[in-house]
Amino acid sequence: MTTRAPAVEARQLIKTYPGDVTALNGMDITVEPGTVLGLLGPNGAGKSTTVKILTTLARPDSGSAAVAGHDVLRHPDRVRRVIGVVAQNSGADPVATGRENLRLQGRLHGLTGRALNERVAALLERFSLTDAAGRQVKGYSGGMRRRLDVALGLVHRPEVLFLDEPTTGLDPEARTAMWDEIGRLAGEEGLTILLTTHHLEEADRLAGRVAIVDRGRIVVEGTPDSLKGELRGDAVHVELREPLGEAGSTLLRGALAALPGINETHLDASRVSVRADDGAAAMPALLGALERAGVGVAAATVARPSLDDVYLRYAGRRYSDVEAEAAGHLALAGGAR
Numbered sequence: 001m002t003t004r005a006p007a008v009e010a011r012q013l014i015k016t017y018p019g020d021v022t023a024l025n026g027m028d029i030t031v032e033p034g035t036v037l038g039l040l041g042p043n044g045a046g047k048s049t050t051v052k053i054l055t056t057l058a059r060p061d062s063g064s065a066a067v068a069g070h071d072v073l074r075h076p077d078r079v080r081r082v083i084g085v086v087a088q089n090s091g092a093d094p095v096a097t098g099r100e101n102l103r104l105q106g107r108l109h110g111l112t113g114r115a116l117n118e119r120v121a122a123l124l125e126r127f128s129l130t131d132a133a134g135r136q137v138k139g140y141s142g143g144m145r146r147r148l149d150v151a152l153g154l155v156h157r158p159e160v161l162f163l164d165e166p167t168t169g170l171d172p173e174a175r176t177a178m179w180d181e182i183g184r185l186a187g188e189e190g191l192t193i194l195l196t197t198h199h200l201e202e203a204d205r206l207a208g209r210v211a212i213v214d215r216g217r218i219v220v221e222g223t224p225d226s227l228k229g230e231l232r233g234d235a236v237h238v239e240l241r242e243p244l245g246e247a248g249s250t251l252l253r254g255a256l257a258a259l260p261g262i263n264e265t266h267l268d269a270s271r272v273s274v275r276a277d278d279g280a281a282a283m284p285a286l287l288g289a290l291e292r293a294g295v296g297v298a299a300a301t302v303a304r305p306s307l308d309d310v311y312l313r314y315a316g317r318r319y320s321d322v323e324a325e326a327a328g329h330l331a332l333a334g335g336a337r
């Protein structure tokens, strides 16, 4: 192993927006060269703000960050030369063709003549866009457009690639194709990648290390397996037929605490999640306790802990609840994003 500096290093980034919105609240990030870090978090967690600061598009209120050894505040021009950025929203010109978009991007980075032609042709080929190269981007499917976005980010052969939600809005087939492509960039080309995602499955699949972001900071970081491994035993989830009241919750909590082999109980109105040394063995006792407490059960599952369970443990809330809450806020705010 070499002792090269981290490809990305951010220390204690703080960023507030007008209206007293704290977007980042002590964000720390390290990405080693040639690795993929997945920043995983729900709406509004601060993922895009982090990417904007690291790619010199926004300034933090305080804290420091360096990419490929260049300070983002002191040498933004040097940083820009060595990074590729795929923003959350497509940056391609919809009325230009795919090839025109790539050629323009190449020229902006100083490519001309044969070098430009070859680079553009290679990227079109690699992202399966050769046949569509002469068509206006506005006629592309979501998957094609996103592949073009990634190709645009790679024109100048960056050392570090930032992918802000590369697969959001894609259908499952296009998502899988994009995963394969990102996997190849990381594996075969040794690119350093920082990607943000809402999808636990995506982080699990693509990232060597995952950092879970909640309210503008990292709450836990590690390999997907180490995070899951920390949650020893099984995750047992029981869906209740009817929501529990306050009194019912307290009663049930007491009853569950007394059961052997069960640890880390988490109660919602209509869901009980526990971790058990042996989920299948704990299930009868768990269901018995619920029955004695007069709580009807709609469904029960035993599974290996997922990253969702990791999120619940470290953020103290359910990933899906945070997403639903954020969606509610967005709807109240008129749905604009």
Ligand SMILES: Nc1ncnc2c1ncn2[C@@H]1O[C@H](COP(=O)(O)OP(=O)(O)OP(=O)(O)O)[C@@H](O)[C@H]1O
Pocket: 017, 018, 021, 022, 023, 041, 042, 043, 044, 045, 046, 047, 048, 049, 050, 088, 198
């Ligand atoms: N330009 C801005 N002006 C005001 N507030 C902002 C601005 N950009 C982001 N915010 C707020 O900062 C917080 C973090 O936003 P950010 O876009 O970084 O989150 P995110 O994790 O990328 O979310 P998403 O998953 O929805 O893309 C949110 O509360 C957001 O509303």
Ligand SMILES: [Mg+2]
Pocket: 047, 048, 049, 088, 164
């Ligand atoms: Mg975002």
